[in-house]
Amino acid sequence: MNHIKPSRIPPLAALCVLFLLTAWTAGSLHAASADQTRRIVDSAQLFLDSLSKDERSKVMFDFNDSAQRKRWSNLPVNMAERRGLRMGDLKASQRDAAMKLLAASLSRMGYEKVVGIVESDEVLRKEASRNAPPFGRDEFFISFMGKPSVSEPWMIQFGGHHLALNITVAGPHGVLTPSLIAVQPARFTMDGKTVRPMGRETDKALELVKMLSEAQRKEAVLGSQMRDMVLGPGHDGETIQPEGVKTSSFTETQRRILIELISEWSGIIHDEAASAKLDEIRGNLNDTWFAWSGPMEAGKGYFRIQGPTVFIEYAPQRLGGDVTMHIHSMYRDPTNDYGKKFTTR
């Protein structure tokens, strides 16, 4: 006769409970993500409904239109063509609907960051000479690749100078990579308040590099100047060899700061997608690298975070004189740019 030892029952029961809890949690998250997708689709539909037939034809592209997919850049719109609808050509109600769609697609933090970047470009416009490129909140473009759907994959592209959001929606999944997040001026005053759209990432990166031990810093700091990003616009599909310090050597506190730093990019998309993405990044933390180049002062150093499913570069730019006022950054996922994991059949 087989006897089950009493001591084995609790672990088995615990496993069953754990399995049920996991299944329930996964199901709940899936449902929450599906609800979020529904909200994004509804917002997209409201925006599309506000457009004329001609405007709709300008804003819609085929999901597999590879030329439109890579039509994004850090450059002003007269130097790198964008297609879709220009915000300055929309009526106030249409513009409002476009911004509501962005708000539905992004987290609150992400939306505020994006609005901050757009407003910084407006500051550039006001300061610009007559011959300067077109800057300002009118010079941002919105387009769709594929038809908004709760089940079929589609994309929202929103961007202009210093901003390129590529948001892929595929059923319950939301993907923000690749996206270019940049700003100039990086610090400005609006309604009497100082605004730093990329302030937290600037400060957290400095906090992290200063927190490294001497041995970790020796690994992390690259002994050469980094004048620009390596995998900026035009480098889809490329993966460079990681360098710097492996974050498996990080203490719990260093890991926490690193995760907070990564969240400044991964958390731009809506909370459900951001949470799933961050869990994935956390799971790969022992195979993630952090590299730094340049002065250890806020906004003056280049840094890179690279893991199996995340690639972030932050590169202060000399143009404009003060490197702390002009920042370029790139957010990629070598395994899932444009949501290819969820859209390839």
Next chain:
Amino acid sequence: MRCTLISAGCLFGIVLAVAAHRLDECLQAIRVGVFTDRVELAVDITPGAAVAGGVLKVIDSDRDGRISKAEEEGYGRAVLNDMALRLDDRRLSLTPISVQMPPVPQIRDGTGAIRVRAAGAFDRLRPGAHALTLTNTHLPDLSVYLVNALRSKDRSVEIGRQTRDESQRGYRLDFMVTRQPPGTGVNPRQ
């Protein structure tokens, strides 16, 4: 006179402050792909608006304001001639694969990247440690440099340490060849 200088200075400052593209330097960004039988270089050269005239003079050898196919290819060769690539202390010659030239106005604006692709072939490497060095002397007075190894697509190549001088004109890449792919022999000369 003083007012004029101050005004000119202010205007230049404003232009600098709001310019949105590369201005006074030429960015040379190189990605290095390592395989057991070749090295591939992807060289992107983006001259800033203020130095583009100097770069165009090098490219447009007949000074007719247009870039012919022969001038494109000639510039590609000139770029590669300025690169000294060595594998385990042996000089490798680079063969151009392609040269993509953006329209002249884009180069003048500082927004056009000239893309040169090249490869250096060698006999299949034996398993063990190897080192690749690259020295780039192309347009040193105008340029800033980036050089990075791509993650190897060749499963028998393990990329190791990358060492650069401060300007990234000088670069060394250590790598290991771990095993030979099935069905390939090892060339005893290597």
